[in-house]
Amino acid sequence: MKSTVLNAAHRRLGARMVPFAGWDMPVQYAGILEEIAAVRQRAGLFDLGHMGRVHVHGKDALALLQHVQCNDAAQIQPGAIRYSMFLREDGGILDDILVYREPVADGFFLVVNASNCDQDLALLRAAAAKFADAKVVDTTDSLGMFAIQGPVAAAVTQALTDADLSTLKYYKWMPAKVAGVDLSLSRTGYTGEDGFEFYPPAGDTETLWNALLEEGRARGVVPCGLGARDTLRLEAGMPLYGHEIDTGTNPLEAGLSFAVKFTHDFVGRQALERYQAAPGPDPRRLVGLTSPSKRVPRQGYPVFHGDAELGPVRSGALSPTLDTNIATAYVPGSLAEPGTELTFGVRDKREPAVVAALPFYKRAR
């Protein structure tokens, strides 16, 4: 099993560690509910060292990315970041990724899911071989990665840097020095809160983590595990690979058409165009569900409309922020209207659920 450079720090902080996508990761420290509340009201730190980090550069880097991912990389300005996906020829989703265009130098930086990192590297390298000048460099081990997320994230981070963070807008990144560490800093996250993701050299990662924890302590900043992260991202309506999206789903039915640009030729484009032209009768859509039940709708539980089984719950959790159960599922478009009454099954019992608009949670700005 692989360890991130923060592994020893987690153990000192009393984390409960679990295997996740081949990595030894913290699932919780003080408790999932407490950590969720901290992120919504103050801020939390999340180790993201398991995520894949890949640099793509060379004269053909843009052409390579245009071929393998579905957003339009040519439209990404230097220093900007876009959500995108790798697709199969049939339009199925191989992974969802963030594409960062280098702020100063030429080239791109990709952040991919830990569970798909090997596949993604193989896909990128196979594609790169077809171009004269496109280099793919796996920087997962040479860079650390962690996030601070929550309403006080900016104030805590600003206290440790001379860079003016008010100039760094959402989905932008820049080089900066934070707590004496030279790094890249992006205004991104996976919780629905304001915050940053840090990319320091691997050897400086723990120093920076400790500095942020120390600076944030008086403001109630706490370390958070994968358990809190999963509920936070579900509340914010963000998909998780292997749950809302996988090779059996396409971006259009998953509500991710904002990241699909038919301005360039990419693997999967023809299939998506065919789907758009003729999606079939009552095509399914990803929707949110809420449920007042005492039982939590969990991944794999069946969803019903009357006696008709519609498919499995994709993700489900008790949302402490909204004080109700929340879940996602694919349902026929005719049943996707918010307010539509459905049920989910727990063993031999049926519990009520109602279709709800995504995201479940949106922060006040």
Add this chain to the structure above:
Amino acid sequence: MRPNDRKYLKSHEWCKISDGVATVGISDYAVAHLSDLVFLDLPEVGTAVTAGKAFAEIESVKAVSDIYSPVTGEIVEVNDDLPDELDTLKEDAFGAGWMIKVKFTAQAPDLLDAAAYEATLDQE
């Protein structure tokens, strides 16, 4: 040291035996490990239970877990208040957090004393 007046299953249930009746609950370790409990489903009086088989479900924020019976027999009393007062488990897993009382005919063959149970925790 956990209470010495009872036996434990490796799966973290305890049973305290007196006059042919076993009082059954789960250990403080199980409660801490589950954390953030949201739901407990207990069976009714009169239900038959089997040593080593699940008799109840407990749900935390992240997972649903089965609770296994240390004995075989018939449930004669249920702690009906417990599902509505899950904090009781956190505060007093070995006392007020009891779940069922069973008039039993057999015990699980792999019951552990407190020291042996704690030794299994060290290995986790």
